[in-house]
Amino acid sequence: MRPVTQCSTVIREAELRQVLKRSGEATVFLVGNLRTALPALAGAILLPLAAFLSLLLVSLPWLPEAVRPMRALANTERIRSGRILGREIPVPYPPPRGTSFEQGVRLMRSPSTWRDAAWMAGHGFGGLVAAILAVSLWPSIVVALSMPLWWWAAPEGAPAAIITVDSWPKALTMPFVQAGLNGAVLWWGVPALARFQPRFAEMLLRPTRRTSLTERVERLSATRAEALEAHGAELRRIERDLHDGTQAQLVSVALRLGLADRRFDADPAAARALFLDARDGIEEALVQLRTVIRAIYPPILSDRGLPGALRTLTAGLPIPVEMDVADDARDVPAAVEAAAYFVVAEALTNIAKHSGATRAEVSVRRAEARLRIRVRDDGKGGADLTRGSGLAGIGRRVAALDGVTEIDSPDGEGTTLDVDLPCGS
Amino acid sequence: MRIVIAEDNVLLREGLVLLVTSDGHEVVAVAGTGPDVLPALMEHRPDVAVLDVRLPPGFRDEGLRAAIEARRALPGLPVLVLSQYVEETYAAELLAGGAGGIGYLLKDRVSRVDEFLDALERVAAGGTALDPEVVSQLMTARRDPLQALTPREREVLSLMAQGLDNATIATTLVITERSVSKHIGAVFLKLGLPPSDSGHRRVLAVLAYLNS
Secondary structure (H helix, E strand, O other): OHHHHHHHHHHHHHHHHHHHHHHHHHHHHHHOOOHHHHHHHHHHHHHHHHHHHHOOHHHHHHHHHHHHHHHHHHHHHHHHHHHHOOOOOOOOOOOOOOOHHHHHHHHOHHHHHHHHHHHHHHHHHHHHHHHHHHHHHHHHHHHHHHHHHHHHHHOOOOOOEOOEEOOOHHHHHHHHHHHHHHHHHHHHHHHHHHHHHHHHHHHOOOOOOOHHHHHHHHHHHHHHHHHHHHHHHHHHHHHHHHHHHHHHHHHHHHHHHHHHHHHOOHHHHHHHHHHHHHHHHHHHHHHHHHHHHHEEEEEEEEHHHHHHHHHHHHOOOOOOEEEOHHHHOOOOOOOOHHHHHHHHHHHHHHHHHHHOOOEEEEEEEEOOEEEEEEEEEEEOOOOOOOOHHHHHHHHHHHHHOOEEEEEOOOOOEEEEEEEEEEEOO | EEEEOOOOOHHHHHHHHHHHHHHOEEEEEEEOHHHHHHHHHHHOOOOOOOOOOOOOOOOOOOHHHHHHHHHOOOOOOOOOEEEOOHHHHHHHHOOOOOOOOEEEEHHHHHHHHHHHHHHHHHHOOOEEOHHHHHHHHHHEEEEEHOOOOHHHHHHHHHHHHHOOOOHHHHHHHHOOHHHHHHHHHHHHHHHHOOOOOOOOHHHHHHHHHOOO
C-alpha cells in the first residue's frame, strides 16, 4: 500500500504545482494586461467628452486627431492578442481620404470607430477589475487559511469569512470554505479570464465582414470617380493637343499649298518657297502627332509587350539600371501596361535628373491579380509624392487604376518607389 | 537599283513606289504582310529592301524581325527600315550583325526626297543611314563625356553617326572637307577612339562608343 500512497502523493504534488503554475501565469498575464488596460481606461473615461464634442459639427475636423491614439492603442492590442492567439488580427481602417472634415464624418460613420471605443471601455474596466481580482486572491487565501490561528486576537469587530467569525465552530469551518472558494476562482476563473481577454479583443477589433465590404465599396466608388475624372482630363488633353497642335498645323499647310498653287505660274520661285514651308509644317505636325500617340499608348508596348518595352527604357540613361521584369508581366490589360510603362519611365527620368544616383534597380512582378513595381536608387533621397510634378503624375496615374503608390525616401539613403496596380485575374 | 518594298498602308506604298521609280529605280516586288517579306527577298535578292517596322498580321515589329532574319540568310543584304517612331533599341538590334548596309529612318524623312534617296543609295552601297533622332537620343544619354567637344565637333559627330561621309558632312555644314577631317580627328582624339577611315566601320565605332 505504501508505494501507492507515495505515488498518489507525488501525483497530487505535481498536479498542485501545475495548477499553481497555471494560475500564477494567468495572474501575471492579467497584470501585464494593465499596460493596455490602463490607457484604455483613461480613454474610456474621456469617451463621453469626445462623443459630446463630435456631436458639435465644429469639432469634427479634430476627430481624426482624437481617434489616432485610440487606434494606436487598438493596434498594439491587435498585435499582442494576435500573437497569443497565433493568428493575425487584421487592421480594419481604410486609408484616410478627403479634407479633415470629411475624414471626421467618415470616422463617425465607420463601425470600426465604435467597435474600437467599445473595446476600449470593456478592456479598460474589465482589465482593471480582472487584474485586481487575480492579484488579491492569492493573499486572501493565506489570510483565510490562517484565520483559525488569530481570529480571537483580532481587535474590534471579528474578521469575516463569508460570515462574521465570532466563535470556534465558525472559525474552524468558514475560513476553509472561503479559502476553497477563492482557490476555485483562482484555479478556474483566473485562467479563464486570461484566455477570454485576447478573444474579446479579437471579437471587437477585427474587421467585420460588413465593415470590410462597406469600406471596400466606398473606396472603389471613390477611386472609380477619380478614374473617370482622370480619364475625362486625359480625353480633353488629347483633344486639345490634336485640335490646337496637329489640326491647326495641317490647316496652315493646306493654306500654303493653296497659295503656292495660285502663284505657281506667275512666280514659280515664291511658289517653291511656299511648298517648302508646307513641307516643314507637315514635318512639325508629324512630330507633334508622335508625342500625342506616345502619351496615349507608347507604340513600343504593342511592338514588344511590357517586358520588352521596359528594357528599352534603360538604353537612354546615363546610369546603369538593373531591370528585372517577370515574363508573366506580359499578360496585363493595356491600361495597366501603359501605366506601368509610364511609372517606370517617369521614375527613371526623375532618378537621372534629380537623384544624383550612381545606379538603379527596377523590378516588376505579378502577384496574383496585381502588378507590383519597385524602382530603387542609391541617390540623395528626400523625394516626396506631393512635391515634384513627376512623382505627383505617377500617383495620379496609379490612383486612376485603383492602385497604390508608396515612396520611401529618407535623406541621403536613396529612394524606393513601390507601385501596386490591380490587373484583373 | 532593284528594290523590294514592304509596307501595308496602300497610300504610303504607292508613294514609296512613285518616289523610287521617279529616280529611275525598279521595284521588283511589294509585300503587304510580315510573312510575305522573307520569301520576296529570297526570290528577288534586291539591291536594297525598304521595310516598314510594323506589318500585319500582328502589327508589332514583324518588319524589323524580317529584316534581321533576311540578313542572317543573306549576309550583307542592304535593308532600309522605316518606322512611324524611332527606338534606339531597334537601331542597336539592326546594327548588331556588324555588316554594313543598314538604314533606320523615320517615315517622315521621305518628305526630303533628295536626302531620302541619298540615304537609300548609301545603304545599297553598304553604308549606314541612321535617323538624326536616334543619334540625338544616343547623344543625350552620353551627355557627360560629350561635354568635352566643341559644339561644331558635336555636330560633326552627330552627322558621322548618321552615316554621312566627309563630303556630305562638309556640304551640310557648309565647311571644307579639310576642316571636317580636322574636326573628326579632334573628336576621335578627345573620345579616345582609335582613328578610323571613313565608311561603315567608322560609324560602328562611333555608335559603339555612344551606346556603351
